[in-house]
Amino acid sequence: MIVRVRARPDAAxxxxxxxxRVVGFHLARASALTAVxxxxxxxxxxxxxxxEFSVLMLLLANRAVPPKQLAQALAVxxxxxxxxxxxxxxxxxxxxxxxxxxxxxxxxxxxxxxxRLAADAAAAAAPMEAGLRERLSPAEQAMxxxxxxxxGG
Amino acid sequence: MIVRVRARPDAAxxxxxxxxRVVGFHLARASALTAVxxxxxxxxxxxxxxxEFSVLMLLLANRAVPPKQLAQALAVxxxxxxxxxxxxxxxxxxxxxxxxxxxxxxxxxxxxxxxRLAADAAAAAAPMEAGLRERLSPAEQAMxxxxxxxxGG
DNA sequence: TATTGTTATACTCTATAACTATA
DNA sequence: TATAGTTATAGAGTATAACAATA
Numbered sequence: 001m002i003v004r005v006r007a008r009p010d011a012a013x014x015x016x017x018x019x020x021r022v023v024g025f026h027l028a029r030a031s032a033l034t035a036v037x038x039x040x041x042x043x044x045x046x047x048x049x050x051x052e053f054s055v056l057m058l059l060l061a062n063r064a065v066p067p068k069q070l071a072q073a074l075a076v077x078x079x080x081x082x083x084x085x086x087x088x089x090x091x092x093x094x095x096x097x098x099x100x101x102x103x104x105x106x107x108x109x110x111x112x113x114x115x116r117l118a119a120d121a122a123a124a125a126a127p128m129e130a131g132l133r134e135r136l137s138p139a140e141q142a143m144x145x146x147x148x149x150x151x152g153g
Numbered sequence: 154m155i156v157r158v159r160a161r162p163d164a165a166x167x168x169x170x171x172x173x174r175v176v177g178f179h180l181a182r183a184s185a186l187t188a189v190x191x192x193x194x195x196x197x198x199x200x201x202x203x204x205e206f207s208v209l210m211l212l213l214a215n216r217a218v219p220p221k222q223l224a225q226a227l228a229v230x231x232x233x234x235x236x237x238x239x240x241x242x243x244x245x246x247x248x249x250x251x252x253x254x255x256x257x258x259x260x261x262x263x264x265x266x267x268x269r270l271a272a273d274a275a276a277a278a279a280p281m282e283a284g285l286r287e288r289l290s291p292a293e294q295a296m297x298x299x300x301x302x303x304x305g306g
Numbered sequence: 307t308a309t310t311g312t313t314a315t316a317c318t319c320t321a322t323a324a325c326t327a328t329a
Numbered sequence: 330t331a332t333a334g335t336t337a338t339a340g341a342g343t344a345t346a347a348c349a350a351t352a
Contacts, residue, residue, distance in 0.1 A: 027180055
Protein backbone atom coordinates (compact mmCIF):
# COMPACT_ATOMS: atom_id res chain seq x y z
CA MET A 1 0.00 0.00 0.00
CA ILE A 2 1.52 3.26 -1.10
CA VAL A 3 0.39 5.79 1.45
CA ARG A 4 2.53 8.58 2.69
CA VAL A 5 1.87 9.11 6.35
CA ARG A 6 3.78 12.23 7.08
CA ALA A 7 4.19 14.40 4.04
CA ARG A 8 1.23 15.34 1.92
CA PRO A 9 2.92 17.19 -0.93
CA ASP A 10 0.41 18.71 -3.33
CA ALA A 11 -2.42 18.06 -0.96
CA ALA A 12 -5.23 18.04 -3.50
CA UNK A 13 -6.95 21.37 -3.10
CA UNK A 14 -10.17 19.47 -3.71
CA UNK A 15 -13.42 20.55 -2.17
CA UNK A 16 -15.17 17.71 -0.40
CA UNK A 17 -18.63 19.12 -1.04
CA UNK A 18 -21.44 17.12 0.58
CA UNK A 19 -18.85 14.54 1.61
CA UNK A 20 -17.62 16.92 4.28
CA ARG A 21 -20.62 16.06 6.46
CA VAL A 22 -20.53 12.30 5.87
CA VAL A 23 -19.06 10.60 8.91
CA GLY A 24 -18.42 7.33 7.07
CA PHE A 25 -16.20 9.06 4.55
CA HIS A 26 -13.98 10.52 7.23
CA LEU A 27 -13.91 7.19 9.02
CA ALA A 28 -12.59 5.56 5.86
CA ARG A 29 -9.83 8.10 5.38
CA ALA A 30 -8.78 7.95 9.00
CA SER A 31 -8.71 4.17 8.76
CA ALA A 32 -6.23 4.41 5.91
CA LEU A 33 -3.79 6.09 8.26
CA THR A 34 -4.28 3.79 11.22
CA ALA A 35 -4.00 0.78 8.92
CA VAL A 36 -0.55 1.92 7.80
CA UNK A 37 0.58 2.49 11.38
CA UNK A 38 -0.81 -0.87 12.44
CA UNK A 39 0.96 -2.67 9.64
CA UNK A 40 4.25 -1.06 10.57
CA UNK A 41 4.13 -1.54 14.30
CA UNK A 42 2.28 -4.82 14.65
CA UNK A 43 1.12 -6.44 11.43
CA UNK A 44 4.41 -6.91 9.61
CA UNK A 45 6.71 -7.53 12.59
CA UNK A 46 4.45 -10.12 14.23
CA UNK A 47 2.72 -11.42 11.11
CA UNK A 48 -0.75 -10.63 12.41
CA UNK A 49 -3.69 -9.29 10.46
CA UNK A 50 -5.86 -6.74 12.16
CA UNK A 51 -8.67 -9.16 12.92
CA GLU A 52 -6.21 -11.73 14.25
CA PHE A 53 -4.68 -9.11 16.51
CA SER A 54 -8.11 -8.18 17.81
CA VAL A 55 -8.94 -11.80 18.58
CA LEU A 56 -5.71 -12.22 20.53
CA MET A 57 -6.38 -9.05 22.51
CA LEU A 58 -9.90 -10.15 23.40
CA LEU A 59 -8.69 -13.56 24.49
CA LEU A 60 -5.89 -12.01 26.49
CA ALA A 61 -8.39 -9.86 28.35
CA ASN A 62 -11.11 -12.45 28.76
CA ARG A 63 -9.49 -15.89 29.07
CA ALA A 64 -12.21 -18.20 27.68
CA VAL A 65 -14.65 -16.79 25.14
CA PRO A 66 -17.29 -18.47 22.98
CA PRO A 67 -16.85 -17.79 19.24
CA LYS A 68 -20.29 -16.25 19.13
CA GLN A 69 -19.19 -13.45 21.43
CA LEU A 70 -15.99 -12.91 19.51
CA ALA A 71 -17.94 -12.55 16.30
CA GLN A 72 -20.20 -9.96 17.90
CA ALA A 73 -17.37 -7.99 19.42
CA LEU A 74 -15.47 -7.87 16.15
CA ALA A 75 -18.52 -7.31 13.96
CA VAL A 76 -17.66 -10.24 11.70
CA UNK A 77 -19.90 -13.07 10.52
CA UNK A 78 -19.71 -16.54 12.02
CA UNK A 79 -18.10 -18.16 8.95
CA UNK A 80 -15.46 -15.44 8.84
CA UNK A 81 -14.66 -16.05 12.46
CA UNK A 82 -14.34 -19.80 11.90
CA UNK A 83 -11.64 -19.22 9.29
CA UNK A 84 -9.94 -16.67 11.50
CA UNK A 85 -9.80 -19.08 14.43
CA UNK A 86 -8.66 -21.90 12.13
CA UNK A 87 -5.60 -19.90 11.10
CA UNK A 88 -4.67 -18.97 14.65
CA UNK A 89 -5.21 -22.52 15.84
CA UNK A 90 -2.96 -23.88 13.10
CA UNK A 91 -0.26 -21.55 14.33
CA UNK A 92 -0.69 -23.06 17.75
CA UNK A 93 -1.90 -19.83 19.28
CA UNK A 94 -5.26 -20.94 20.58
CA UNK A 95 -7.41 -23.97 21.42
CA UNK A 96 -11.11 -24.59 21.01
CA UNK A 97 -12.49 -26.37 24.08
CA UNK A 98 -15.93 -27.92 24.33
CA UNK A 99 -18.40 -26.22 26.61
CA UNK A 100 -19.44 -28.87 29.16
CA UNK A 101 -22.71 -27.06 29.81
CA UNK A 102 -23.79 -26.87 26.17
CA UNK A 103 -22.62 -29.32 23.55
CA UNK A 104 -23.25 -26.85 20.77
CA UNK A 105 -20.87 -24.19 21.94
CA UNK A 106 -17.20 -23.86 22.73
CA UNK A 107 -14.66 -21.84 24.61
CA UNK A 108 -11.71 -20.37 22.79
CA UNK A 109 -8.55 -20.15 24.88
CA UNK A 110 -5.04 -18.91 24.22
CA UNK A 111 -2.22 -21.45 24.37
CA UNK A 112 0.99 -20.45 26.11
CA UNK A 113 2.50 -19.48 22.79
CA UNK A 114 -0.65 -17.50 22.11
CA UNK A 115 -0.33 -15.67 25.40
CA ARG A 116 3.27 -14.78 24.66
CA LEU A 117 2.45 -13.51 21.18
CA ALA A 118 -0.57 -11.62 22.46
CA ALA A 119 1.57 -9.92 25.10
CA ASP A 120 4.15 -8.99 22.47
CA ALA A 121 1.42 -7.67 20.20
CA ALA A 122 -0.08 -5.56 22.97
CA ALA A 123 3.36 -4.12 23.69
CA ALA A 124 3.95 -3.43 20.00
CA ALA A 125 0.59 -1.70 19.70
CA ALA A 126 1.25 0.81 22.44
CA PRO A 127 3.70 2.91 20.39
CA MET A 128 1.00 3.36 17.77
CA GLU A 129 -0.66 5.86 20.04
CA ALA A 130 2.57 7.78 20.08
CA GLY A 131 2.63 7.69 16.30
CA LEU A 132 -0.81 9.22 16.24
CA ARG A 133 0.33 11.97 18.55
CA GLU A 134 1.73 13.85 15.58
CA ARG A 135 -1.84 14.42 14.58
CA LEU A 136 -3.82 14.18 17.79
CA SER A 137 -3.02 15.10 21.38
CA PRO A 138 -3.63 12.44 24.04
CA ALA A 139 -6.76 14.32 25.11
CA GLU A 140 -8.00 14.41 21.54
CA GLN A 141 -7.29 10.70 21.16
CA ALA A 142 -9.33 9.97 24.26
CA MET A 143 -12.15 12.15 23.01
CA UNK A 144 -12.07 10.48 19.62
CA UNK A 145 -12.24 7.00 21.12
CA UNK A 146 -15.12 8.04 23.33
CA UNK A 147 -17.10 9.34 20.37
CA UNK A 148 -16.33 6.28 18.27
CA UNK A 149 -17.36 4.08 21.15
CA UNK A 150 -20.77 5.74 21.19
CA UNK A 151 -21.12 4.95 17.51
CA GLY A 152 -19.82 1.44 17.24
CA GLY A 153 -19.54 0.14 20.78
CA MET B 154 -25.00 -8.32 6.34
CA ILE B 155 -26.74 -9.10 9.59
CA VAL B 156 -26.10 -6.15 11.84
CA ARG B 157 -28.60 -4.81 14.24
CA VAL B 158 -28.33 -1.07 14.37
CA ARG B 159 -30.63 -0.21 17.17
CA ALA B 160 -30.93 -2.99 19.65
CA ARG B 161 -27.89 -4.67 21.15
CA PRO B 162 -29.51 -7.42 23.16
CA ASP B 163 -26.96 -9.46 25.12
CA ALA B 164 -24.28 -6.88 24.51
CA ALA B 165 -21.30 -9.14 25.09
CA UNK B 166 -19.98 -8.18 28.49
CA UNK B 167 -16.52 -8.66 27.02
CA UNK B 168 -13.57 -6.66 28.22
CA UNK B 169 -11.69 -5.02 25.38
CA UNK B 170 -8.37 -5.13 27.20
CA UNK B 171 -5.54 -3.42 25.31
CA UNK B 172 -7.91 -2.97 22.40
CA UNK B 173 -9.66 -0.22 24.31
CA ARG B 174 -6.82 2.18 23.50
CA VAL B 175 -6.43 1.20 19.85
CA VAL B 176 -7.99 3.87 17.67
CA GLY B 177 -8.08 1.63 14.58
CA PHE B 178 -10.22 -0.92 16.38
CA HIS B 179 -12.85 1.64 17.27
CA LEU B 180 -12.72 3.06 13.77
CA ALA B 181 -13.53 -0.38 12.39
CA ARG B 182 -16.50 -0.89 14.69
CA ALA B 183 -17.87 2.55 14.03
CA SER B 184 -17.50 1.91 10.30
CA ALA B 185 -19.69 -1.17 10.61
CA LEU B 186 -22.53 1.06 11.77
CA THR B 187 -22.10 3.81 9.21
CA ALA B 188 -21.81 1.18 6.46
CA VAL B 189 -25.23 -0.18 7.36
CA UNK B 190 -26.76 3.28 7.41
CA UNK B 191 -25.11 4.14 4.11
CA UNK B 192 -26.39 0.99 2.48
CA UNK B 193 -29.92 1.70 3.64
CA UNK B 194 -30.11 5.35 2.72
CA UNK B 195 -27.95 5.57 -0.37
CA UNK B 196 -26.30 2.34 -1.48
CA UNK B 197 -29.31 0.13 -2.05
CA UNK B 198 -31.83 2.76 -3.25
CA UNK B 199 -29.45 4.36 -5.76
CA UNK B 200 -27.28 1.34 -6.52
CA UNK B 201 -24.08 3.10 -5.53
CA UNK B 202 -21.14 1.64 -3.67
CA UNK B 203 -19.45 3.82 -1.12
CA UNK B 204 -16.47 4.63 -3.32
CA GLU B 205 -18.74 5.40 -6.26
CA PHE B 206 -20.76 7.73 -4.10
CA SER B 207 -17.61 9.51 -2.99
CA VAL B 208 -16.45 9.98 -6.58
CA LEU B 209 -19.79 11.49 -7.54
CA MET B 210 -19.69 13.86 -4.58
CA LEU B 211 -16.17 15.01 -5.40
CA LEU B 212 -17.08 15.60 -9.03
CA LEU B 213 -20.22 17.42 -8.01
CA ALA B 214 -18.18 19.77 -5.86
CA ASN B 215 -15.24 20.21 -8.22
CA ARG B 216 -16.48 19.96 -11.81
CA ALA B 217 -13.39 18.66 -13.63
CA VAL B 218 -10.88 16.57 -11.70
CA PRO B 219 -7.86 14.54 -12.82
CA PRO B 220 -8.03 10.88 -11.76
CA LYS B 221 -4.79 11.30 -9.88
CA GLN B 222 -6.40 13.76 -7.50
CA LEU B 223 -9.45 11.57 -7.07
CA ALA B 224 -7.24 8.65 -6.13
CA GLN B 225 -5.45 10.75 -3.53
CA ALA B 226 -8.62 12.16 -2.04
CA LEU B 227 -10.19 8.72 -1.75
CA ALA B 228 -7.03 6.95 -0.62
CA VAL B 229 -7.32 4.30 -3.34
CA UNK B 230 -4.68 3.09 -5.79
CA UNK B 231 -4.64 4.17 -9.40
CA UNK B 232 -5.76 0.79 -10.79
CA UNK B 233 -8.65 0.69 -8.34
CA UNK B 234 -9.72 4.13 -9.48
CA UNK B 235 -9.58 3.13 -13.13
CA UNK B 236 -12.05 0.32 -12.52
CA UNK B 237 -14.23 2.60 -10.44
CA UNK B 238 -14.38 5.21 -13.18
CA UNK B 239 -14.98 2.52 -15.82
CA UNK B 240 -18.11 1.37 -14.04
CA UNK B 241 -19.47 4.87 -13.63
CA UNK B 242 -18.66 5.74 -17.22
CA UNK B 243 -20.46 2.63 -18.48
CA UNK B 244 -23.51 3.78 -16.59
CA UNK B 245 -23.25 7.06 -18.46
CA UNK B 246 -22.58 9.06 -15.31
CA UNK B 247 -19.24 10.59 -16.24
CA UNK B 248 -16.89 11.33 -19.10
CA UNK B 249 -13.11 11.30 -19.30
CA UNK B 250 -11.85 14.26 -21.27
CA UNK B 251 -8.30 14.71 -22.50
CA UNK B 252 -6.24 17.42 -20.86
CA UNK B 253 -5.19 19.78 -23.69
CA UNK B 254 -2.19 20.94 -21.66
CA UNK B 255 -0.78 17.47 -20.97
CA UNK B 256 -1.47 14.49 -23.20
CA UNK B 257 -0.87 12.08 -20.37
CA UNK B 258 -3.59 13.29 -18.09
CA UNK B 259 -7.34 13.70 -18.16
CA UNK B 260 -10.23 15.50 -16.61
CA UNK B 261 -13.14 13.55 -15.25
CA UNK B 262 -16.50 15.29 -15.60
CA UNK B 263 -20.06 14.38 -14.65
CA UNK B 264 -22.58 13.94 -17.46
CA UNK B 265 -26.04 15.39 -17.00
CA UNK B 266 -27.30 12.04 -15.81
CA UNK B 267 -24.34 11.95 -13.45
CA UNK B 268 -25.21 15.35 -12.07
CA ARG B 269 -28.78 14.29 -11.48
CA LEU B 270 -27.78 11.09 -9.71
CA ALA B 271 -25.13 12.90 -7.69
CA ALA B 272 -27.70 15.44 -6.55
CA ASP B 273 -30.10 12.66 -5.59
CA ALA B 274 -27.34 10.86 -3.73
CA ALA B 275 -26.36 13.98 -1.83
CA ALA B 276 -29.99 14.44 -0.84
CA ALA B 277 -30.29 10.81 0.22
CA ALA B 278 -27.13 11.06 2.31
CA ALA B 279 -28.34 13.95 4.41
CA PRO B 280 -30.79 11.86 6.46
CA MET B 281 -27.92 9.61 7.48
CA GLU B 282 -26.77 12.30 9.85
CA ALA B 283 -30.18 12.20 11.41
CA GLY B 284 -29.86 8.45 11.76
CA LEU B 285 -26.63 8.93 13.63
CA ARG B 286 -28.29 11.37 15.96
CA GLU B 287 -29.60 8.46 18.00
CA ARG B 288 -26.03 7.92 19.04
CA LEU B 289 -24.37 11.31 18.66
CA SER B 290 -25.64 14.85 19.08
CA PRO B 291 -25.00 17.28 16.22
CA ALA B 292 -22.22 18.88 18.26
CA GLU B 293 -20.64 15.50 18.89
CA GLN B 294 -20.89 14.66 15.20
CA ALA B 295 -19.10 17.89 14.32
CA MET B 296 -16.44 17.20 16.89
CA UNK B 297 -15.99 13.65 15.62
CA UNK B 298 -15.58 14.80 12.04
CA UNK B 299 -13.07 17.42 13.11
CA UNK B 300 -10.96 14.85 14.92
CA UNK B 301 -11.17 12.36 12.06
CA UNK B 302 -10.19 15.11 9.67
CA UNK B 303 -7.01 15.71 11.63
CA UNK B 304 -6.20 12.04 11.30
CA GLY B 305 -7.06 11.25 7.74
CA GLY B 306 -7.57 14.56 6.00
C1' DT C 307 -38.02 -25.54 16.05
C1' DA C 308 -34.03 -22.60 17.32
C1' DT C 309 -29.07 -22.18 18.07
C1' DT C 310 -23.84 -23.00 17.63
C1' DG C 311 -20.56 -23.70 14.67
C1' DT C 312 -18.85 -25.40 10.13
C1' DT C 313 -18.41 -26.04 5.05
C1' DA C 314 -18.96 -24.52 0.37
C1' DT C 315 -19.13 -20.99 -2.75
C1' DA C 316 -19.00 -16.64 -4.83
C1' DC C 317 -18.27 -11.87 -5.04
C1' DT C 318 -16.13 -7.52 -3.80
C1' DC C 319 -12.13 -5.04 -2.75
C1' DT C 320 -7.58 -3.91 -3.33
C1' DA C 321 -2.70 -4.61 -4.26
C1' DT C 322 1.43 -5.27 -7.21
C1' DA C 323 3.60 -5.64 -11.56
C1' DA C 324 3.95 -4.83 -16.24
C1' DC C 325 2.58 -2.02 -20.09
C1' DT C 326 1.42 2.37 -23.17
C1' DA C 327 1.77 7.03 -24.09
C1' DT C 328 3.26 11.18 -23.23
C1' DA C 329 6.66 14.53 -21.11
C1' DT D 330 14.11 9.06 -17.06
C1' DA D 331 9.68 10.19 -14.81
C1' DT D 332 4.65 10.55 -14.80
C1' DA D 333 -0.60 9.53 -15.97
C1' DG D 334 -3.31 6.12 -16.79
C1' DT D 335 -4.41 1.26 -18.03
C1' DT D 336 -4.37 -3.84 -18.10
C1' DA D 337 -3.62 -8.27 -16.01
C1' DT D 338 -3.50 -11.04 -12.22
C1' DA D 339 -3.76 -12.65 -7.72
C1' DG D 340 -4.76 -12.43 -2.91
C1' DA D 341 -7.42 -10.99 1.14
C1' DG D 342 -11.83 -10.14 3.07
C1' DT D 343 -16.45 -11.16 3.71
C1' DA D 344 -21.26 -12.42 2.46
C1' DT D 345 -25.03 -15.96 1.82
C1' DA D 346 -26.73 -20.54 1.77
C1' DA D 347 -26.73 -25.13 3.14
C1' DC D 348 -25.40 -28.38 6.63
C1' DA D 349 -24.28 -30.91 11.28
C1' DA D 350 -24.93 -31.43 15.97
C1' DT D 351 -27.20 -30.13 20.05
C1' DA D 352 -30.80 -27.96 22.72
